[in-house]
Amino acid sequence: MSSTVNADRRTQLESLWEHDAIKIIAVISAIYIVYALIGLILGYSLDGIVNTLRRMTYLIAVYGMVTLALNLHWGYTGLFNIGVAGFMAIGLYVTMILAKPADPGGAAQYAGLGLPMPIAIIGGVVAAGLAGLVVALPALRLRADYFAITTIAFAEIVRLGVTSDALQQFTILGAELGTGGGRGLIRNYDDPMNVIFQLEIFSSFVDLTNSLFGFGPTQARALAYSIVLVIVLAGIYWLIQRTSRSPFGRVLKAIREDEEAAQSLGKDTNMFKIKVFVLGCALMGLAGILWRFRRTGVTPEAFRPHVTFYIWIALIIGGAGSNTGSILGSGLFVAVLFEGPQYLRRVIDQLVAIGDAPNTFAGAVAPLLSANPVPLVRYTFAEFLTLQFVIMGVALILLMQRRPDGLLGHREETAAAIPLGVRPSAAGGGSGGGGGSGSGGGFTHGQTRDQHDDSDQRTDGGIDADAADAQTDSLQSDISDSSDTNGTSKTSDTTAQSDDSATDGETL
Amino acid sequence: MSTVDDVVTRGRSLSTEQFLLIAVGIGVVLLVGDLVLGVLDGSYSISRIGRYVTEGVLYGLIMGLAGIGLSMTYSILNFANFAHGDTITAGAFIGWGGTYLIAGWGAASLGHLALVGPQRGVGGPQLGISITSTPVAIFAGLLLAGVGTALFAVLIDRLAYKPMRGAGGIPLLITSIGVAFALRYLITFVYSSQSRGTTASVPSADLLLVDGYVSLDAHDGTLIAAAVVLMLGVHLMLQRTKLGKAMRAMSDNKDLALVTGIPTERVIRWTWMIGGGLAGSAGYLMVLWTGTIDWQFGWLLLLLIFAAVILGGIGSIYGAIVGGLVIGISMHMSMIWLPGGDFTTITAFLMMILVLLIRPSGLFGGKTTA
Numbered sequence: 113m114s115s116t117v118n119a120d121r122r123t124q125l126e127s128l129w130e131h132d133a134i135k136i137i138a139v140i141s142a143i144y145i146v147y148a149l150i151g152l153i154l155g156y157s158l159d160g161i162v163n164t165l166r167r168m169t170y171l172i173a174v175y176g177m178v179t180l181a182l183n184l185h186w187g188y189t190g191l192f193n194i195g196v197a198g199f200m201a202i203g204l205y206v207t208m209i210l211a212k213p214a215d216p217g218g219a220a221q222y223a224g225l226g227l228p229m230p231i232a233i234i235g236g237v238v239a240a241g242l243a244g245l246v247v248a249l250p251a252l253r254l255r256a257d258y259f260a261i262t263t264i265a266f267a268e269i270v271r272l273g274v275t276s277d278a279l280q281q282f283t284i285l286g287a288e289l290g291t292g293g294g295r296g297l298i299r300n301y302d303d304p305m306n307v308i309f310q311l312e313i314f315s316s317f318v319d320l321t322n323s324l325f326g327f328g329p330t331q332a333r334a335l336a337y338s339i340v341l342v343i344v345l346a347g348i349y350w351l352i353q354r355t356s357r358s359p360f361g362r363v364l365k366a367i368r369e370d371e372e373a374a375q376s377l378g379k380d381t382n383m384f385k386i387k388v389f390v391l392g393c394a395l396m397g398l399a400g401i402l403w404r405f406r407r408t409g410v411t412p413e414a415f416r417p418h419v420t421f422y423i424w425i426a427l428i429i430g431g432a433g434s435n436t437g438s439i440l441g442s443g444l445f446v447a448v449l450f451e452g453p454q455y456l457r458r459v460i461d462q463l464v465a466i467g468d469a470p471n472t473f474a475g476a477v478a479p480l481l482s483a484n485p486v487p488l489v490r491y492t493f494a495e496f497l498t499l500q501f502v503i504m505g506v507a508l509i510l511l512m513q514r515r516p517d518g519l520l521g522h523r524e525e526t527a528a529a530i531p532l533g534v535r536p537s538a539a540g541g542g543s544g545g546g547g548g549s550g551s552g553g554g555f556t557h558g559q560t561r562d563q564h565d566d567s568d569q570r571t572d573g574g575i576d577a578d579a580a581d582a583q584t585d586s587l588q589s590d591i592s593d594s595s596d597t598n599g600t601s602k603t604s605d606t607t608a609q610s611d612d613s614a615t616d617g618e619t620l
Numbered sequence: 621m622s623t624v625d626d627v628v629t630r631g632r633s634l635s636t637e638q639f640l641l642i643a644v645g646i647g648v649v650l651l652v653g654d655l656v657l658g659v660l661d662g663s664y665s666i667s668r669i670g671r672y673v674t675e676g677v678l679y680g681l682i683m684g685l686a687g688i689g690l691s692m693t694y695s696i697l698n699f700a701n702f703a704h705g706d707t708i709t710a711g712a713f714i715g716w717g718g719t720y721l722i723a724g725w726g727a728a729s730l731g732h733l734a735l736v737g738p739q740r741g742v743g744g745p746q747l748g749i750s751i752t753s754t755p756v757a758i759f760a761g762l763l764l765a766g767v768g769t770a771l772f773a774v775l776i777d778r779l780a781y782k783p784m785r786g787a788g789g790i791p792l793l794i795t796s797i798g799v800a801f802a803l804r805y806l807i808t809f810v811y812s813s814q815s816r817g818t819t820a821s822v823p824s825a826d827l828l829l830v831d832g833y834v835s836l837d838a839h840d841g842t843l844i845a846a847a848v849v850l851m852l853g854v855h856l857m858l859q860r861t862k863l864g865k866a867m868r869a870m871s872d873n874k875d876l877a878l879v880t881g882i883p884t885e886r887v888i889r890w891t892w893m894i895g896g897g898l899a900g901s902a903g904y905l906m907v908l909w910t911g912t913i914d915w916q917f918g919w920l921l922l923l924l925i926f927a928a929v930i931l932g933g934i935g936s937i938y939g940a941i942v943g944g945l946v947i948g949i950s951m952h953m954s955m956i957w958l959p960g961g962d963f964t965t966i967t968a969f970l971m972m973i974l975v976l977l978i979r980p981s982g983l984f985g986g987k988t989t990a
Contacts, residue, residue: 192790194797250640250977257700257789258976261926265969268923276962421801424794472738473810474731498809505802512795513783 132436135520139440143168143447150455154462162325166338168446173341174403175442175450179426180345180352180435181395187432187521188356189388190368192260195247196396196423198267199240201415203397204404205274207236209289211301211405222281222290222297229304233401240397241390243270248389252382264417275412296411304405305337341402345439348395353435355391364388365433425449425504428511431521440519449507453500457493469494640978655956664956667832672952674834678909680948681847683921683928686902687940688854689895690925695871695935696891697781699792703799704899705922707773709915710803711900712907713811714772715765716744716818723749723757735811736818736913744818744911751842751908752822758908762846765904766897773896774889776803800919808915815914818907843909850901851941854894858937863890871935924951924965927972933982942983947971 144165151161178196185191211232212224227235243266251262273279273291280293291297308314314336321327321335355361366374367381374381404410422445430441460466469490470476476491492499511518658664690704713736720733724747728737737743751758780799784791824837858864866887869877878884906921907913928947932939947968954967975982 192793251973254976254980257793258930258980260793261700261923261930262973262976265923265927265973269966269969272962272966276960276966278958278960278962421797424797428794472731472735472812474729474735474738478731495809498805498813501805502802502809505798505800505805508798509780509795509802512787512791512798513780516787516791 135436136439136443139443140172143172143443146447147455150459153459154455157326159326159331162327163331163334166331166335168451170334170338170341171446171450172439172443173338173345174399175423175426175446176345176439177341177348177399177402178396178423179430179438179442180348181392181399182423182427183430183432183435183438184352184355184364184388184392184395186427187434187438188361188364188368189385190256191252191385191389191392192256193263193389193392194260194417194420194424195263195265195267197415197417197419198263198270199243199393199396200400200403200419201267201270201274201412202243203236203240203394203400204410205236205291205297206239206397207232207401207405208297208299208410209291210235211304212297212299213301222292223288224301225289226301229301229307233304233398233405236401237394237398240400241394243397244390244393245386247393248386252385252389264420267415267417267420271412271415292411294412296409296413298409299405299407303333305333305340308336308340309333337406344398344402348398349435349439356435360384368433421504421508422450425508425511428508428516428518431518434518434520437518437520449500449504453496453503457496460493466490466493637978640974644974644978651957658956665832666830667834669953669956670829670832670834672955673949674836674840676949676952677945678840678843678948679951680928680945681843682902682906682909682944683925683948684941684944685847685850685905686899686921687925687929687932687944688851688937689898691929691932691934691937691940692867692871692891692895694929696867697792697888698874699789699796700926702793702796702922703776703803704895704925705918705920706800706803706807707769707776707896707899707918708903708906708921709807709918710772710903711765711769711896712903712913712918713807714768715761715763715900715904716907716913717761718764718768719749719754719757719761720744720747722760723747723754737816738812738814743816745820748820749818750820750822751838753820758842762901762904765900769900769903770893770897773892773899777889777892800922804916804919811915813915815912817911818913819911839908839911843905846901846905850898851937854898854937857894863887867891923972924968927968929982930972930980931975931982933984936982936984939982939984946983 147164147168148161151164156164178200182193182196185193208224210225210227211229212222212226214223214226247263247266251259254262275294277293279291281288281290283289303309317336318327318329318332321332325331327335356364363374363379363381363384366377366379367384371381400415404414426441426445427438428441429444430437430439467486467490470487473491476488479485479487655664655669659666659669686704686708689707690701693699693701693704716736717734720736721730724733724742727733727747728742732738732741748754749757776799780795781792784795819839822838824835824840826833826835858868866877866882867890869880869882870884870887874884877887903918906917924947925944928943929940930943931946932941932943950971951964951968954964955961958964958967
């Protein structure tokens with residue numbers, strides 16, 4: 113018995129591993145290889161290539177964090193947030209204001225509160241979360257499209273607010289603070305990564321990178337920073353993965369699919385939505401902070417609605433509802449759409465000599481009349497960075513038309529507590545399946561309310577409901593399942609739990 | 621048990637709305653009171669308020685005109701079209717290309733004129749473009765903006781939205797964000813990202829208003845006249861023609877319209893044409909009024925237009941017009957209390973959010989296009 117369970121576990125673990133880690137590793141290594149080749153073509157030295165890869169890692173990590181947070185909103189709960197940039201801005205601005213020294217050195221800079229960095233980061237994250245609460249409390253009652261308009265309006269209010277001269281410098285409770293207006297804030301506090309950089313062990317890291325890639329100390333620091341970001345990304349991934357697999361996460365998915373059904377099962381859906389919105393916004397704030405807190409400064413321009421748009425493309429590429437997809441989506445977005453065109457342009461520039469481009473579109477098109485496409489090609493090449501945004505827009509349109517589910521966004525949520533495809537031959541499999549699918553059938557066939565009042569504690573098994581039925585009504589039972597399999601079936605605890613995790617494996 | 625719960629939640633949410641309503645009511649009363657007192661004791665001059673109102677009305681007319689199209693696509697096709705702002709920009713460029721060609725024929729190369737002077741060189745002020753000196757070019761440009769954008773909107777529908785006609789409002793909304801992005805940067809690609817002046821100065825009249833002057837110039841007048849004519853045209857079209865009736869039927873109940881034998885696909889095409897045409901005209905008039913054109917003014921206008929449409933109630937063209945005027949006037953009036961002009965847009969967005977919270981169906985209750 114125990115050996116079969118162990119074997120089962122191993123296959124399950126293997127399939128899980130195949131689902132998530134392999135995909136991420138494969139895609140990211142493909143990106144690395146392609147960019148290493150690009151570096152070779154461009155004639156970069158080893159440190160140049162490694163630096164390119166480091167930059168990719170940095171971007172993927174940051175976009176990945178925000179995409180994961182957005183996945184929590186849209187992918188899991190169906191909250192249509194298009195104000196992502198606003199929450200990131202709040203996180204970063206609050207952190208910078210808190211961390212900037214209270215005694216401004218130069219005449220042109222604004223004072224902060226001079227708090228230590230960890231407290232400033234916590235402050236920024238909390239502020240972003242609170243902003244989420246302020247938006248969520250009233251706005252969650254709205255329809256999805258109105259909610260979207262509200263969130264983007266909020267993000268614009270934030271951006272215009274920090275741009276405004278009126279808030280350039282202000283006083284709260286006797287402390288002089290400022291957002292810097294349109295010119296933004298300059299980072300005049302110590303490098304926030306100094307906690308790590310000043311460690312004894314870091315000097316050996318510098319030496320190591322120096323001997324491996326020929327990195328100088330600055331590059332070594334940047335590399336360490338990117339590694340830290342990847343670790344944070346892994347942490348957020350773990351957090352959201354855990355959240356989405358918990359009973360809490362099941363309720364979120366239920367809200368996404370059918371809020372009224374979730375309500376009828378006794379879930380206070382508003383409370384869930386508020387919690388998850390605040391959590392996601394706090395994570396967006398954290399990502400905003402980590403994105404730019406090491407740079408020399410920040411301007412409101414960094415938080416134009418573009419940022420939100422990028423995150424949405426990444427999410428849709430990966431597939432809403434899948435955390436692994438969110439990371440893959442960010443990787444592909446950064447590699448193909450965000451950085452790709454620029455590197456492609458450099459490579460073409462390296463390989464082919466492209467002459468001077470005409471000044472205007474007219475100058476490029478007019479020679480077409482005499483069948484001369486060269487000026488148009490040159491113009492296109494010169495304006496490639498503009499065209500990059502057109503490509504992004506077209507990519508989004510095509511994705512929505514052809515593949516709205518993205519790479520991994522299959523939303524088939526299996527209700528049964530055991531895999532429906534292959535029945536485990538081990539004892540107890542049959543009865544466990546009966547309990548799980550029964551709860552699904554029981555719900556839709558609308559048995560009396562009394563039986564469902566406490567449905568998250570106990571479900572009565574409608575044994576004759578078949579597996580197909582269960583699959584369609586997956587979610588309803590999914591919310592109420594976690595413990596009920598144990599209650600109704602005669603299986604041992606271990607089997608029920610491993611069954612449960614198998615379901616989750618399919619879910620994602 | 622759950623019935624009681626239901627009643628309790630309903631009661632609670634009602635009271636939130638009522639609380640908000642009361643708060644907004646108190647705010648409005650305070651502001652109006654302050655305004656009246658300020659006017660009486662002379663701290664706010666009447667002519668200054670007059671100037672704000674005039675500016676607000678002009679701005680509001682543009683938003684109302686552009687908002688009609690947004691409102692129509694929202695109610696008939698059932699999605700919030702985030703590409704509407706960039707359709708406005710596209711229309712302005714198309715129309716002004718025509719105006720430049722007619723007014724400046726021979727003064728510069730054709731390409732330079734058709735692209736609205738993308739690089740340094742001859743521009744609108746040098747060509748002396750204005751309603752008084754080159755009225756034909758202006759009217760032709762306005763017509764071109766309307767017709768050109770109407771066709772352009774149909775083309776976009778064909779390429780982007782038609783393949784996903786059955787999809788819900790949210791996928792279409794996301795697609796429209798992609799369209800907006802592609803369109804905006806396509807405009808930059810073709811017309812360059814330079815911001816440029818388009819008109820020469822025109823004679824203006826200073827109207828005496830108690831303690832000062834409110835000045836109106838010929839372009840302000842053109843804007844008012846053109847906007848009123850276009851709005852009247854849409855009104856007549858919706859009320860008097862069969863197409864209008866079909867549109868109203870579709871926005872009321874799509875399935876019923878389909879059952880009645882209304883050719884929905886044709887109605888959708890006309891919706892895009894009328895909405896796009898009005899957006900293009902609004903963009904053209906906006907550029908005539910402000911005297912400058914750049915690649916993202918439509919996008920920056922979009923959320924304000926949303927504010928106007930939501931305030932008036934989605935689906936109602938009269939709501940869009942009134943909403944535009946209210947938003948326009950409030951934005952400018954806000955400068956009485958929040959000086960510097962930094963907060964006008966914020967005021968409009970906050971008003972929109974408040975309307976969504978208190979009365980999501982808007983002033984005119986949405987629903988009908990009648």
